[in-house]
Amino acid sequence: MGRSPCCDKVGLKKGPWTPEEDQKLLAYIEQHGHGSWRALPAKAGLQRCGKSCRLRWINYLRPDIKRGKFSLQEEQTIIQLHALLGNRWSGIAAHLPKRTDNEIKNYWNTHLKKRLNKMGIDPVTQKPKTNALGSATGNPKDAATLSHMAQWESARLEAEARLVRESKFVGSSSSSSSSSSSSAPQHTSNTV
DNA sequence: AAACGGTCCAACCGCAAACAG
């Protein structure tokens, strides 16, 4: 199998992109589309590997990207979908069309994970950590946590139902194989 | 004003799935 040489090739640039490089990449894609990412750098006159170009385009240059702070709505969506999909960032990003998976991943790791931790919720399972459940402490914070949990749980179920509906739709429109129709095209099954 | 520590984000790395011959 061998991995593609990609960035191992000598002479290829790494690190932050310059405005000139951005310009070249943008201009090329606007004119020709990205086509084969592997062939793109040479055609566009860039000393980068295709992988790097693809990443730069997807995460930064694409015109339909919304940058800046996440809204409350977006935040909630991410939390709900993360409960459903786990670390399937691309899947989550598919429900936030103007956000990239990288951005969502960063936001989760830097903001949401910590926040859930603070609230006594395990960010991985999104279930209350043991001592949060055993709120024998009588701490009002725990009550708040539980109430949040209830909210999330219902939101989670709702999102799950929606996903199932959507994937059925996708499955039926793209044909036959009913066994696989309940899963997303690339990421199989909702492993929760 | 400088040093230090923490936070955030862009970009890289390596793996696995998908695709093509």
Place this chain on the structure above:
DNA sequence: ACTGTTTGCGGTTGGACCGTT
């Protein structure tokens, strides 16, 4: 059916920036 190549994804890291001491 098999093998090699390309693409896409998730995890991780480096460094710039910002707040605190």
